[in-house]
Amino acid sequence: MAEVRALQYLQHGGPEVLQIEALRIREPGFGEVLIDIAAAGVNRADCLQRKGYYPAPPGAPERALGLEFAGKVRAVGPGVQDFAPGARVMGICPGGGMAEAIVANERELMPVPTVLSLEEAAAIPEVFLTVFDAIYAQAKLQPSEILLVHAIGSGIGTAALQLGHAFGARVAGTTRSASKITRAKEAGLDLGIDTSEGGFAAALKDEFGRGADVILDTIGAKYISENLSAIQTKGRIVTIGLLGGVKGELNLGKLLAKRVSWTGSVLRARKLEERASLVQSFRKIALPLFQDGTLRPTIERVMPMSEAQRAHEMLEANEAYGKLVLSW
């Protein structure tokens, strides 16, 4: 057992409840690695957990935030094969990613591409693994298909734009911010849709003459009906966030007539074997694309861990294009 500093909340509430406090972490066991964390990406789930809407799963630290991290291996437990002390690694975790150190199984870790700093790497795991799992493993996005991404300027959105293109799809994205559309178009977005000005189903039809084959949805209830209008026959909708509400009316007649599959997905509740399986698949298929520059995390700002309150405020005000990273 060792004690490290970690970003935690003492009770549920606004960003002001965030504090850096001591956290106990265990020694690395069989197959496990102890990592000195350099930086961690901020996620909307952190804000939800801080507010009390997204409790830590069993086994995760109750009040220590952080679902992803990048750092250097300090020590390895018995049986570890892939990583040695000093190796640069990144990964997802069910909590405690914003501590100075963490213990993880080596099968959930990835090497950091040599072209990236640890601060850049810290912005990769959560959004790129989530998007990879949703559009590749689950929705089976195909070359030449159309991928529609809601909230294109978010961390998830900026990762989906890059992964969608890497898999050969055309990518359309929605946002209510004209400046985010400008930035996404600079990053290659095929169709930017400002939803403060009109509907996305009509915009897709105007641009492509058809709907989307895959919709990556972080909005939820607000777009249930329009998603079913905007989706193509045999299309796949994957909902991974509920920023626009939880409950809404579903027209099953459209789901049938278009033969749509609608899947809900979360990473955090998954057990070790599923997280490790996803990471290993990502290592093989997506990680090489960071090395050659096809993929690159989109980072709004890297801030010191002591400014975590400000980072939460920025995220909740939708001020960031892409990711916010906190570094020690």
Place this chain on the structure above:
Amino acid sequence: MAEVRALQYLQHGGPEVLQIEALRIREPGFGEVLIDIAAAGVNRADCLQRKGYYPAPPGAPERALGLEFAGKVRAVGPGVQDFAPGARVMGICPGGGMAEAIVANERELMPVPTVLSLEEAAAIPEVFLTVFDAIYAQAKLQPSEILLVHAIGSGIGTAALQLGHAFGARVAGTTRSASKITRAKEAGLDLGIDTSEGGFAAALKDEFGRGADVILDTIGAKYISENLSAIQTKGRIVTIGLLGGVKGELNLGKLLAKRVSWTGSVLRARKLEERASLVQSFRKIALPLFQDGTLRPTIERVMPMSEAQRAHEMLEANEAYGKLVLSW
């Protein structure tokens, strides 16, 4: 071009609009087979089409009912490899299955197992292909999983009970009829749930200590909420009918938390290549199970084609356990 007798409706309405009238059918072209139809199964979709709620897709006869048939090959067009005149065949079709003859591509046809009569065979294609596609091809039902089937006493339900068991699953079924539960239990149903007496989510929990891995849903709106309560984490819901309404409230929070996939499916609108692909997969995996007696169509009654009005009345009054078949 030849003229044959065929069950048709002259205008939309109740069972009384059904008439046997002349229908023109084409000569078999390349890869096509001309079949003398012996019998055809009745489906709820026939009733919907008769009422005007389910128009024939492009290329299908507009007013000639019938989505499945069994009969003998009378003639083959050029290039046909699998069937010769005299062969007993069965298949699905987008309409005109209740005519005296039909032309179909040989790739959408199956040989009738030698242990079955043509009247028995006529009850197979629509429900067994639909269920096979839904629970095997789409929901990927696994051995030891729990399959929940709504309307267990319907043609779809009786086929799902057999296919679910053939694939190694435990099968639970809902109905509002105590007598249908008795008959389904005689056929091996693991858990019969009378929904006039209580909820199915609670009944599953009581019996198995858990929810269903796969739900085959012919009800739709009425069960949206309870399906999400009754489904297991990573469960798959396939909706293929809307007897309980089209629109209802969806709780996406449950869809996410349980990582559920909800798919809508219909066979009829599919193009040749998809129908043929499904039939060929079924031929290989499910058809041998009829030959050895593992699968057997459940038939309430075989009636002459002239009693089609009565058959529609029985189906709409939920009087049949399993299929109704009309024979020439």
